Amino acid sequence: MTTYILDTMETRTTRILNLAKSAIILAVAALAFPVHAVDAKPNAGLWLTTDFPAMAVRAGETTTIKIKLQNTDLAPQRVMLTVSGVPQGWKATVLGGGVPVAAAMPATNESVALQLRVEVPANAQKGSQRVVLSAKGNDATAELPLDVIIGQSLPARLSIKSKLPSQRGSASTNFEYPITVLNESDKDALVKLAAQAPQGFQTSFTEGFGSQEISSIPIEAGQSKELKVKVQPSSGTAAGDYPLMVSASVEGAQSVTQMSIQITGAPKLRITTEDGRLSGEAEAGKATPLNIIIENTGAAPATAVTLSSSPPGDWKIEIEPNQIPVLAPGQKLPVQAIITPSGKAIAGDYMATLRANSGSESASAEFRLSVTTSTLWGMAGILVIIVALLLSVGAVARFGRR
């Protein structure tokens, strides 16, 4: 208010409104400490402003600086925009509305939003570089020096922590290894995950409490993610220790951790035949040998294998031998089962179950046996017909040719 009174006292002929306005702006400008005001008049001119005139940029990256071009009390005019002081190899472009511009036209007491895009080459030297953006209008000019500081950025770094790096189980166990992947760099990263297990092992990654299988996961700078590595060994895996290599990688960094899978073998028995056919034929009341094969497809030897059978009623099935002391992994042992169907068995198909037991491991196979009956009674039937024919022949001989 005091300024207003002072001004009116000094210049009485000028319009009160205009004066008051410029006085307020002058006061604001004086308070805000403008970086540059190359105008002769303190209360009018072009202004280039930015929030952060000095900023850090990583070598090889592109940064965009927001800039405002303000026209204060000047007639709208064409303002040429130039960038000077750009070091060799750098690239600086003034953008307006998203496209490169070379000039701007701010209206009176209006501002134009601009952007300066600075592309820093990867081989830029450390230190501060000053880039000057200048605006040149008809009546006024403005300059904005910008300091671009090339700093040493943190390199990409990952780390994997495993809580249970060594686990033990049988070949049919589903192993789950919980791991923590930490992004130790200052950038968000999309981390690729990979696991290397012995041939035949199935590996997959899931989130700590998720079920979806993932192959990569985004991790924010400085953050960690809980993951799980699932491993399914192949069914015939022999007992022993197997390595599991889990790696997490981003561009420029990789972290590998080694874990181990300890597989304890178990025997697995199987009953089959030479050609895999589980069927046979047997005549009622007659012993018929059936060649079967006992096989250990597991990873540990089977001891004290007992062979037994559950035959249909009144049948006899003898297995020779019915005790096997040791059956090594992968070993096949031919065994003979002598099947004697009941003498009263009716012709047709029957099911007989053969079993092999070794401790907790057992295997069974159902054999389909076709029983045929003796043709002896068929012969007797023919005999009956022959007797009947003989009778008629005898009748012809006795009474014939009358």
Add this chain to the structure above:
Amino acid sequence: MARRSGSPWKGSDIVFAKEFSDHLRSPRMLVLQWLILLTGIGAVFMSIQGLRTTTASDPFLFLRLFTDARESMPSFLSVLAFLIPLMAIGLGFDSINGEFNRRTMSRILAQPIYRDALLIGKFAGGLATLAIALVSLWLLIIGLGLYRLGVPPSGEEVARGFVFLFVALTYGGVWLSVAMLCSVVCRSPATSAMAALGAWLLLSLLWPLMGRFIAEIVYPANEVALLLGLPNPQQIGLQQTLARLSPATLFGEAVVGILQPATRTFGVVFASQVRGAVAGAPLSFMQSLLLIWPQVTGLVAGMIFVFSASYMSFQRQEVRA
């Protein structure tokens, strides 16, 4: 009585040809043929209708044409079991006494034809007529099945079909020989027809009931079995044995055994025999044949026995002009 020389079969071919042509031309044959054809085709048509709507897969689909029964229509088999004896009796009940009544017997025997040849020729003629009727019916059914079902029968089905045809022909032969025996024994054709039809009704309908009564008398049900609600196996065994004296039972068992391959036995089955058995598994063709072999031989032997009886009876008769 001087023995005559020459083959007893001499002239039987002439008698056969004459008898065969007479049968095929006779209105009686025509009536019987149409009767058997219409009822048979009707039964098969109904079973085809049923088979077309039920789409369960069956390796022996064609055989079900013969055995499937629809509501209000008996199966083709039961129609045949009823009509084959009727046709055979119709063909044979007046074969010998008809000649006497027409006073042609002495004229035939005046020709160089022995009585042996006359009887054999007449029997063969009747059997051939039956065979013609059955084969044409069988072919009609196969053709109808091919046309309506659209699937060809497998080799095993055809083989089983042939066995069925043979069994049906043998069954007809049994009743033909029974009818001829009656025609030899009875001088009046009406009496002969009555006797043959009576024997048929007795053996087909009454005999199974009588067999049960006899079995119950011979092996009274014991108290334990009554308490458990179980039948006495001996009683059932005897009942079955008696029932098998009837050719109708033999025919029924034989055709069921051959046309339903899952049939394993006809007799009494103990639980220990069934344990471990695969239900519904079809028997092989040879095993099915072995299963029905006693029935088939029974029918064949019965046919020969009855024919021999009529032969002996005829040879001992006096033939006068």
